[in-house]
Amino acid sequence: MHAPSIQSQKNTQLQPVPTHLTQTMSGSGNGSGSAGVATHVVMFPWLAFGHISPFAQLTRRLISGDETLRVTFLTAAGNVPRVEAMLAEAAGAVAVLPLDLPSVQGLPPAAASTAELSADGAELLKVALDGTRPQVATLLAELRPDAVLFDFAVPWVCDVAAPLGIRALYFNVYSAATLALLTVPARCPGGQRPSAHELTAAPAGFPSDSPLVTLPAYQAANLTYVFQSFYGMPSAYDRFIESFKGCFGTVMKTCAEMEGPYIDYISAQIGKPVLLAGPVVPEPPEGELEERWSSWLSSFPENAVVFASFGSETFLPAAAATELLLGLEATNRPFLVVLNFPKGADAEAELRARVPPGFEDRVKGRGVLHTGWVQQQHILLHPSVGCYVNHSGFSSVAEGLAAGCRLVLLPMKTDQYINAAVFARELHVGVEVARRSEDGWFGCDAVSDAVAAAMAAGGDGEGRKWREFLLDDAVQKGFAAEFLRNLKGLVSGPNYKT
Known part of the structure; x- marks a missing residue:
């Protein structure tokens, strides 16, 4: 039995x-x-x-x-x-x-x-x-x-x-x-x-x-x-x-x-x-958000900023990262993107390979690209952050929910794919970025469309219900x-x- x-x-x-x-x-x-x-x-x-x-x-x-x-x-x-x-x-x-x-x-x-x-x-x-x-x-x-x-x-x-x-x-x-x-x-x-x-x-x-x-x-x-x-x-x-x-x-x-x-x-x-x-229920973060991030985020209205981060061990290929950046640019919203790379990689060279021509000039003042550790929970809890693009790690989604952010799910490997399906299609939490079934390719339009859907009226699905449950x-x-x-x-x- x-x-x-x-x-x-x-x-x-x-x-x-x-x-x-x-x-x-x-x-x-x-x-x-x-x-x-x-x-x-x-x-x-x-x-x-x-x-x-x-x-x-x-x-x-x-x-x-x-x-x-x-x-x-x-x-x-x-x-x-x-x-x-x-x-x-x-x-x-x-x-x-x-x-x-x-x-x-x-x-x-x-x-x-x-x-x-x-x-x-x-x-x-x-x-x-x-x-x-x-x-x-x-x-x-x-x-x-x-x-x-x-x-x-x-x-x-x-x-x-x-x-x-x-x-x-x-x-x-x-x-x-x-x-x-x-x-x-x-x-x-x-x-x-x-x-x-x-x-x-x-x-x-x-x-x-x-x-x-x-x-x-x-x-x-x-x-x-x-x-x-x-x-x-x-x-x-x-x-x-x-x-x-x-x-x-x-x-x-x-x-x-x-x-x-x-x-x-x-x-x-x-x-x-x-x-x-x-x-997993994220414990409240200790301390204060660094001044450089607090000052920048506070220059935007409530729920205006899109925060994109994929954890310390999920690395976006160059072509995928480029489409992500172009997609965030197309939202016409302010955004903060954190991209990390494998240990020993030349981070500066890796970033150069991912940044589209003219991108920095076009998004100056409203778009920031960063590599390295950041105070993720503090950033998610900032009043100006309204949307969180992430890799569908269970802990990351829970942090986003607890902070009251709308979620865009962009899984990149193994269990992340499974988590994204459960969250978006069963628990009705978050919007998945549309991709080609044969190779997983997504374009910049799919990113901007997913952000728009998440930030639209009703785009939080049952996020509020699950946030209350977790908290x-x-x-x-x-x-x-x-x-x-x-x-x-x-x-x-x-x-x-x-």
């Missing part, structure tokens, strides 16, 4: 845990994780800050909701200062421990995260992280935590944790829709890897009314990456499957209200408990309380640490 998912009902009404799961979770009541007894959780994310950040956010949420909880966070030594800063408010209950990455030919010695690497370097980083298995085994044997939440890249944690009686829980930082479409066992019947053509169709049993039942050719071709092996190592798909097989349960940072059918499908596919931590403190506290209760139930079940 497949274990049903542990989900939330609408608003703050929480669904009772199914009877057979309640019995499994309650145990004798004497194990670690019982009420009033300290619970120790180890967090072990993949070495990308798009993964580290959700683990850190969940850590902060758990610590703030339970004074008896303590967390040990594992990451590469080079990431420790940044992770400690992310967890500063929970410092008394969290320890960040460094892992020494072994030397791997072709991987820069100081590499600690994907932010510093090319796509090929990121694959080598998986090789290095696999090499930390002896260190992790030693740490878990010494720490003897109640549970370890691990990422897809390190399914071997299950084999290390099981003999120690530690509950290994796979923590999925992607949307449930992404997991359901790409990584379930039904995606590869008989172990046969899907072709690009086969990836245009959803796996067997997938929710039939989903907009993801069929995919355009360019998206399917991009998604073949998930099934490719690099350096003789398991593919991403293989790592997901091993995570499902070995884990005691799965944790997802989503909720039934947003992704119910996908959660149910995943639960049926893997046949293990699914704990929902609730969606409802009672709803979010309900998610956290339910998750903590279920987590403690799992770690205190029968045969715990026997």
